[in-house]
Amino acid sequence: MSIWSTQDVARDAVRRQAGGLDTAQIAARTAEAAARARETAADARGALRRGTDLPGVEIDMQRLADTWAAKHTEWQRIQTLLETTGRAMYEPADDETGTRWERERGQHREERLAAAAAHREQVRQDRLAVAVQLRLTPAQAAPLQQAAVRTGLTPEQVLAQLAARVETAPDGALSVSAFHHGHP
Template identity: 65%
Template sequence: MSIWSSQDVARDSVRRQAAGLDIAQVAEKAAEAARRKRETADDARHVLGHGAVSDLVAVDPHRLAATWSAKHTGWQRIRTLLETTGQTVYEPERDVAGTRWAGEREEFREERLAAAAARRDRVREQRVAVSTQLWLTPAQSAALQRAADRTGLTPQQILARLAARVETGPDGTLSVPAFHPDHP
């Protein structure tokens, strides 16, 4: 699924393709888009079984029809722009509305990228910060408490330092080399 609508895709595509074209070339593109709009709309109406796509079609015909409809609208808009402004060729940087839409799309893209990066960072932090429950026998608990009392650390701090030193052997066994808990 794309984050861009058919209109977004069409605006971007038409704007790039129209650069440097004169009004006659833009009119040809608008006519072609009108033809493709009709064809793809017909194809979308005749899709087998309520939206099921045949094995030969890799593109959703409804989305393709919406894209061509939006492209047709885009080409018509550019043709009207050239007619009303008297420009001889289309220059994207002189297209105020197109430039604004492109800026909005880029801003949205940057926001999505930043949000995705923030999500990845949160997931990474959550993976690092593991919270566990540990059930100890009374003897184990007493030994841990004595070690904590001797070092001035909490039992949780001792266990965290113990976990930080766990080594995995080639056969998967876990071991902790001797260490002094109050020396980080």
């Protein structure tokens, strides 16, 4: 899934390409985008009828057609902006609508990146958190409870300290070296 819609991608691309172009160049780009929009729409319809694309090439013909249609719409918007304002050349900084859209895209991107980072951190934390259920017989639980009483910890805290210090021998045997609570 993309952070930006087809329209967002088209607006961004056209805005960057249009900077510094005069009205005649903008009109030519608008006409070219209209032709490409028609061609790719026809290609997309044809690909649906044929049910095949180019072998070994993954092209979403409908997305390509949608992108060219969106680019054509944006070129038209810029052309209309120049005509209504009487400007001879397009400068992205003078385009209030385009600047607002760019700011919104940037804000949306930052929000999505922050959400993705938060999700990655939550997944990391979830992997670190291990819920263990341990069933001990009264005879097995007695030494654990005695250690908890002597140290002033809960049985779960004693087990956590033991788990933090567990060592695995080459043969797979587990052991915990002697230690005092609160000492490394």
